[in-house]
Amino acid sequence: MLVRGVGLGKSYRGVGGEPVPVLSGVDLEIKPGEFVAVIGPSGSGKSTLLNLLGLLEPADAGEVWFDDERVSHLSRRAQCRVRGTAIGFVFQSFLLIEELTALENVLLAARYVGRDRQAAGADAIALMERLDVAHRRGHYPSQLSGGEQQRVAFCRAVLNNPPLLLADEPTGNVDDQHAQVILAEIRGRVQARGTSVLLVTHRPEVSVQADRILRLGVGRMESG
């Protein structure tokens, strides 16, 4: 899937209510099957960029296109469909639901797109086995280590085989061995399924594995 962000801008309200610009006029394009890493200092707007491309919040300016569909201007209901079927998110803070087990958290991705529960369950367990967390499927997030939660969150993000994977520090809380497992899984998806990946990272050893690196300054794209 060809993903394009055109003139993306976003501000948040400051303490005094004044707008604090986070992103301004950002253009980017991710080709089908392309693995792109985004780097930049803290507060440069990397996570906000992911949120805008993933339709998690509306941009103040600019547009998001998936192939020839301007998804940023779709209705709320249509955006829900796009999020459920076309985008996979790996959040920096995992964002697992505390009341659900690891397996239930992974299966949550299938629930809202109407996938067959049994087929999704088999896929989820196979995925969790590859990521080495299947033995923890019945445990709740609070009973998992940070690395295990990260891998469960990754499984949830890719369960529906989305054509776009947006990952915010997916290896931030895992050891080197498991970081390599996650990166191999991402690489495999890029090569085998043509998944487009936009990955935010601070780790140079991760960014070097990407096809292309985008550097975000304070709110602006500096290179790419």
Place this chain on the structure above:
Amino acid sequence: MINRSLFPRGYLFTLFGIAVGVAGLLALGAMAERITRFIQGGDRFVLGQISVAGEGIGMGTGFTAGGLLPRFKIQEIARVPGVAAVQAQVMLPLNTTQSHFLTLTQELVLGLDLTVPTPNRHYGELPVRAGRFLRDGDRGAIVVGTDFAAARGLRVGGTLRLGEKDFSVVGVLDKTLTAPDRMAFVTIEDARGMWLQRDPMLGRAFGGGTGTLAPEDLNTGAAVAWQPGVKPDELANRIKATVSGINVTIPGELSRLLQTSTAFFSSLLLGIGSLGLLIGGLSLSNVVTAAMFERIRDFGIKRALGATDLQLLREVLGEALAVSIGGSGVGVVLAWVIGWGIERHVIHEGQQLFVFSSRLLLFALAFSLLLGMLAATYATLRITRISPAEAIRRGA
């Protein structure tokens, strides 16, 4: 291991919050129900018979103000066209040392002429919980109302001393939630004897043999039954016009008078009910809404995973329904325990303060479910208006 999807974060608190709201609503509602039953019972009673007393300012006590009603007056009433039966009665306060003003529902002794069937159309047969009702010739026997019995620990076969005489308890009435609960029933002969003992002047008048009065003239009033098809108010007016020297109550007028005199209680009732709805409703909706907002992060995550507003609403309504039913169930138990505890404390006073009727329970359940659903819907609609990213940030 506890299944957390059955008890999500904060939902146990929510359940107890709802329970407190429902318990408050039910307890206040049950008190209101109690007052309603009492007023309704009184109204049914006055509409079920024509009460008559002698002219004057009253002897003893009774359903109507008036003096002695001698036997010949009762015979005159019985001859009025449309009258089916006239039952002579003697009604006395149980405790003559207490003022009527000190108590809302005074304990009474009612002596009945059992040669005549009970004339009241609505209370023709008082429900007996244990033993039996009085029969003609049951001298020394007494039937007591349920609160009267509970206040004294009376059972069938027990003995109750009234004045200088011991009475054998032959029956205990079932709960009527109105005046008979605090009454004792004896034969009219026993009631007359009791009255003579209590009133020395009356005793001298009857015992001296100087007057023309006989024991059968010693009646505080009479209850009149009408024949089928006869309009009670018209008959009461006919009795009034035909028989001189008596006080006749017109059932319809007395009912209206009762409604007017209980207007205060009706207002109190309305106030209690409204308060119950307000307290229970606010508590319940507040707790459900707070529980939903507490889970704003989960809503954000689910929306990020593609959940539509409708899917979320369906999930939330299911949860709200389950937690409202659970909370209502606990609330019912809580209210019942509170009521039981209070009644256990005041039962020695012979009072019932709460009536947990099925209509009240159904109303409370429906009310809590409806309010729970509305609160959950409101919270969901509020949350889905903000972006998934913002919901996640706020819930972090």
